[in-house]
Amino acid sequence: MKIADYIILNRKNIFNVTQIIFTAIFTLLLLLLLNFRFNFVNYLNKSEITNPWFRVIVVGANLDKKNNGLDELKTIKNIELIYSSQYDFASLESSYKNEIYDGYVELNYGDKSLLPKNIIGNYFKETDSGVAICPSNFFPSSDAYNLNADFKFLDANNLIGTSFDVNYYSYSESNNKYITDKTYSKTFKIIGLYNNEDLMLPSNNCFISPKDMIEIIDTGTVINDGVYGFTLVVDDIENVKKVQADLEKLKFNYSIKIEYDTTLLKNIVNITNAVIISIVIIMLLININFLKKNIIRNYNDIGILFTIGYSTKFVSLTYLIQLLANNIISYTVAIILSMLSLNIIKMTFKKVMLSLAYTIVYNYFTLVIAFCLVVIVPSIYYFVYTYKLVNKNIINLVKSEE
Known part of the structure; x- marks a missing residue:
């Protein structure tokens, strides 16, 4: 058998x-x-690997040091970029406002060291103006932060080449009150798309050039001599601990943008x-x-x-x-x-x-x-x-x- x-x-x-x-x-x-x-x-x-925010350190200004500590920060090795934290982002109302979206987009400081590694379309240069890189899942609304929102993303296939306007304002101070002096409008053309999931950013976050960000923030700054901290970008994830140690030696207060336990x-x-x-x-x-x-x-x-x-x-x-x-x-x-x-x-x-x-x-x-x-x-x-x-x-x- x-x-x-x-x-x-x-x-x-x-x-x-x-x-x-x-x-x-x-x-x-x-x-x-x-x-x-x-x-x-x-x-x-x-x-x-793909998210630069793991390499971003926000440092508080040290009023006891020259230039609030900027000169000492520049001596630290392995730092790829230093800029004033006041230019980190700007939350502005845009022309996307309609019955579905409230139109609020968050514009981020788009230095090359902070831009996503893989995008669809083109990058921009630091000195370019009027261009933006936005999420492929673009949801131009403050509800992008709301987990219970009904996410109706814009069609990614038709986003590149389209434009949107944002409004921002200049202010003056009178009798301890801020008064809007003038309304400004700026047009941004979307030249690239990125995966916001890779950067752990809400789907209303776009990147614009440092030139445009500085222009927008400076226009709306009432007190130009205000005290702001600094944003540092470390060149490699492996060097973050070294930079932290140097900051502690120099007695700076800091926090890492995104940090794992x-x-x-x-x-x-x-x-x-x-x-x-x-x-x-x-x-x-x-x-x-x-x-x-x-x-x-x-x-x-x-x-x-x-x-x-x-x-x-x-x-x-x-x-x-x-x-x-x-x-x-x-x-x-x-x-x-x-x-x-x-x-x-x-x-x-x-x-x-x-x-x-x-x-x-x-x-x-x-x-x-x-x-x-x-x-x-x-x-x-x-x-x-x-x-x-x-x-x-x-x-x-x-x-x-x-």
Whole structure:
């Protein structure tokens, strides 16, 4: 009798529904955790590489130092750019205002060291004027900061080459009140699009040239001799700690624009790894438990197979095929459920993930990893374990279980 013939004759005993359900549940958890780990680590790595805000340090002015400390800041190594923090951004009403959008866009200081790495379209120079780089998911409204907003993005396919106007004002002071002197309008042509998720910026944030930003801010500044801090851009993420140490030596107060709690993040990854390993071990124990019960339940059949001359290898292979059949079914069910689960998570937490610039992608390499952990590894262990187990005296095996 061939193994295939034996399996056909015993096909009713091949599939163990309980084993399939348990294995499918743990395989589903395994796939979800593997995808979480992949997306989380990719999110961290991608953010540090593509997001210049991790290299931005805001330094408070030191009134006890010359030029509020600017001269000393310029002596610090590894600083790519220093400018007055008053030019960081300007929130202005634009011509996009209608029944859907309130028109507010946030214009950011667009030095080359702060611009996104990958854009669609063109970059601008520091001295250019009247040009802007805006999000591909452009939502020109202050509601871009509201997670409950109904995000209706402008059509990215038609944005490049279009223009919008912003209004800004000059003021004067009279009787301790600020009075609007004059209204100014400036037109910006969109020459490029960027992925605001990569920079963790709301979808109403555009970049304009330093020249235009200085013009807008200086026009609206009532007191030109006000005290402002400084924005520093470090040349490389690896040098941020060095610059922090230098700032502390020079007794400057500072804060990093975006900073991770690295200890917490490493703990999250380590905990995820530990849970993944635990799931694999639990699945292995479940399979072994079902194997032992299956052998005990069928010890008469095993004895007959030995009596008529079939080898231990033959018996082991028959049980291995049963395991493969059950685990492959569990694996297939888990794949379908994991894809559905991730899509549900994406739709349910879409706005939250958008605000965090977090993107969930189903990584198909996790299917390979899961297949190895759910099917290949248990099968190898299963075959070796079965081979040793069926070599025992079957009566002793039954007694040990009792």
